[in-house]
Amino acid sequence: MLEKRQEGEAASQEIRTDLALEMRERFADDNVEVKGVVLEEEFREEGKLRISTVIIRDKQGAEAMKKPEGTYITVEAAELFSGGEAAQRLAGMEIGRQLKRLCGEKKIRRLLVAGLGNREVTPDSLGPLVIDHLLITRHLVREYGEGFLRRQLNRELDTEVELSAVAPGVMAQTGMEALEILKGIVRETKPDLVLVVDALAARSVERLNTTVQLTDTGICPGAGIGNNRRAINKESLGCPVIALGVPTVVDAVTIVMDSMEMLLKTQGYTGHEIGVFLSGIETLRSVDTMFVTPKSIDEEIRDMGRTISEAVNYCFFEI
Amino acid sequence: MLEKRQEGEAASQEIRTDLALEMRERFADDNVEVKGVVLEEEFREEGKLRISTVIIRDKQGAEAMKKPEGTYITVEAAELFSGGEAAQRLAGMEIGRQLKRLCGEKKIRRLLVAGLGNREVTPDSLGPLVIDHLLITRHLVREYGEGFLRRQLNRELDTEVELSAVAPGVMAQTGMEALEILKGIVRETKPDLVLVVDALAARSVERLNTTVQLTDTGICPGAGIGNNRRAINKESLGCPVIALGVPTVVDAVTIVMDSMEMLLKTQGYTGHEIGVFLSGIETLRSVDTMFVTPKSIDEEIRDMGRTISEAVNYCFFEI
């Protein structure tokens, strides 16, 4: 839900990003070792996929990273969602495999997928679009009973997953927090796992539409930037939560700030001097309601939605 | 939710309609007096609006009408949603007034509007479209407190209504019954009233897009035709429910059956003979998955959505 997180952001000049990896890389740039944080990397030649796993192990790591303890997996590729059908199939399968890895040993029988975001705002419509392509099975399994999916899909399935899905909309559309709607549905339908899909804001344009982040910590919008929207996680929902996100926008302010900072660093300015410069720029105020997004976002977001649906279908139904 | 109700309907030749008024008129044709059922009619010259109120008073009435006890109000006009801006404003205000009448003395402070149906199926998209145009206030009233709406709307409001809204989708999209989703949200947000908006199936094409039905009995899809989809009403939701519906389709089977019956009656055939004829027609099987809808439905449904939103806004915010 892009709108929600962006309120009041212009004022702050701290490092802000929804991606744990970006946060980790920031430290890497400064050659700082981060205690309590583990980073693993893997590269798959087929599909040119880079898989990074950031594990925040303890409180110290969480504080440094300004993110809750847990596992954060990113799957990246330059053409993750734009490399044609075969490439997208590969990407979908890899995302599905990482999703399975995050699920761990738990046997998921009842899965609720929540597609967050606003269907009417193009770069924020990822969640609702993913919902459109899922294999919805809960009502069928409940009506036709055990064995139905195996017969339908003609496959040796481990479990007959009852998949349900909902696009709860954003607060401006519903007057309710997504958390409230999901809490009600969870209490009513008692899923074993909630998978939350959402569009994210990234820090750098290179990440846009090229990165998927999966985490077992849920979604914690605005943590550390003073935004008190409540987190959607195991604690608040009362059931395990995995969050899957794709960065689709960069704040215009962020991109301008970053470019300037880079320029000033090259010129040998100190951090303090840079801060003074940046804070003085009046013009940025108007940029506050702007975002930067790829020119082809309308088309790409649809492909993204389809690929992530396939990842979910692959993970839970082996199709 | 048009899809749900239509399963298995072809087999039955009973009178089936979502409109209490159509049911009542059926008896009127046969000059039968219906005990336990009261019918009142009113005509407004301005806007050429016909307002009919059917009250089902007791069990006997409910059995005869095959509908639960309660009040059913219809607002009708030949150009209810297609008479231009001024006419639609009139229609919206009248629907709003009837909605207020149904609410009665209860002071509504927390209202949840549920837009049922499938946004992706044109004649079934009424509910979601209505949601798009409502004045959503719950999050604002809760954030900015008492008096916020009065200041914002610059009006002497009786209550500061906290309006929230949701489009729960249909079972094929979510794997859950709308009832399950709404139950969860109701438990979580505790509204004083749930207003359910839905597209209906009518019995005659003259009703299409020209009639609105409001009822305090909730929505009872498939009652009496063996469809066991659970009702959305005070009993099932645990909070008062008003349902607002507009017929947007007629089953193709219904329209053919009706036309034939009329023809055969004119020719003096008996009810039994007619039944025999009708049951013999093989070709109708393929019609089962078809519906009849106005050629201009794509455009009309949008106007309808806007007018009904205005009715709700008028009823609760006097705008």
Add this chain to the structure above:
Amino acid sequence: MLEKRQEGEAASQEIRTDLALEMRERFADDNVEVKGVVLEEEFREEGKLRISTVIIRDKQGAEAMKKPEGTYITVEAAELFSGGEAAQRLAGMEIGRQLKRLCGEKKIRRLLVAGLGNREVTPDSLGPLVIDHLLITRHLVREYGEGFLRRQLNRELDTEVELSAVAPGVMAQTGMEALEILKGIVRETKPDLVLVVDALAARSVERLNTTVQLTDTGICPGAGIGNNRRAINKESLGCPVIALGVPTVVDAVTIVMDSMEMLLKTQGYTGHEIGVFLSGIETLRSVDTMFVTPKSIDEEIRDMGRTISEAVNYCFFEI
């Protein structure tokens, strides 16, 4: 363009259909031999595809069939557009093959595809949807020259087809006949062939979304039913025209009339008596602005658009 053809149709009770095959079958029912008309049929086990070719050879045939001389090919299957990905691929390839057959020996170098119909009216949006998925090459071939497509597609192509495409809209949207717009574009860009794609009206519901008709006679809306919309064909456009159409609606009047007629015939009534009955039915007037369409049309029309695009891409680019 469904709207245009339907004006004034209710008055006439002649046999009206956009499909030559339906016209031909009508005679077949009556065991009448039609001079000047040849019918060939073929069945492909793979994909369960029935391919029928009606050739209207001379003036006598044209008069009997109420259609211009030329070749009419239909490709039919119960699940032509709804049998899943593999089935649709097969269907697309077969339609592509038949399209190639109609093109004959002529070497097409410059192809203009015109997607007729109204994008905003679901069952009439086929033409515009097909356009969305075509491989548009004209600007690329002209910019990057001979050999570009071979390199891009990595294929031994016979010709480097310059494909251009346009969705001219309907008269209510543009104030112009599609013919006027196409004439201008043809004069300006001089294509070797115009392929016109359009949604059609069928006579029987079994045809809906299960049949594709291809013809080298162009499109002749309303011919024989007094509708003077001008034909889009070789004569009017000044360049060869192939029309590809899929029936997506049946007029509500047609379906009622047909069902009744069938009933009355079974009862032994004469044609004259039947005519008298039918003409007397007042109620049908209101049905005049209604159409019958499958409940799943919103979804099916998208699949249809994609499959027909693939057929065109397969025919001209062997992909």
Add this chain to the structure above:
Amino acid sequence: MLEKRQEGEAASQEIRTDLALEMRERFADDNVEVKGVVLEEEFREEGKLRISTVIIRDKQGAEAMKKPEGTYITVEAAELFSGGEAAQRLAGMEIGRQLKRLCGEKKIRRLLVAGLGNREVTPDSLGPLVIDHLLITRHLVREYGEGFLRRQLNRELDTEVELSAVAPGVMAQTGMEALEILKGIVRETKPDLVLVVDALAARSVERLNTTVQLTDTGICPGAGIGNNRRAINKESLGCPVIALGVPTVVDAVTIVMDSMEMLLKTQGYTGHEIGVFLSGIETLRSVDTMFVTPKSIDEEIRDMGRTISEAVNYCFFEI
């Protein structure tokens, strides 16, 4: 057509903007008098509308401004398209009046409106959206003859304008330049005037969705930046052309460059030094396919389309 103009722009650091006013203001900043260029300004208290007229009088002015000779009118307001219904009505009427002023004495009887841009790319969909709301009259006036509009609109009209409209799509969709399609249609239907509506790229974010530019010079995409897309004007179309444009995006590169330049100027750097800094920034390459757009663009573009339609309807039909 936003896509087309943006190719190859990143390389150049010249001042580039579709708005004559922005170009003029640039000189104003430098206190340079521009020969051959006249600037007039007007302010309307009602609606807070600022109307600026830039007239490029001769070759010298054209060279300085890098725009063809002619009149450029901008209508600006902070809430031009977002101030609610009444404000938008005022804005529409003012734009309509300025459009009338540009038309001058010529009596327009046949008007063709061309909505350029890509309906599927949100900030580029302005042209097609405007088309959707116009009063299309050409086919009606031609069918029902002189006096039809006066009767229909119940108004003393000066002329019965035959308004036709087309959304020709962008080259990636059609394989043809908009100019080619329009030339064909103009030749076929012989309008007295072509009104071209398009989304523009601005230089500063303050202009986004707050400015309308009207000009009698047509549209000259990429002039001066080496983009050889052909102009749509009187010369190329063979009939007078008025272009109406609204800036909806700023190139991400532009916004970063501008912010940096401003910063460096404040620091006292020379133009040469600034140029060296800017050219060195590698990271901007990836920004090349990005644009900056308001967060609410999906909603705003629809309001914009409606307001501009109203302006056109007001100008030509006095409604």
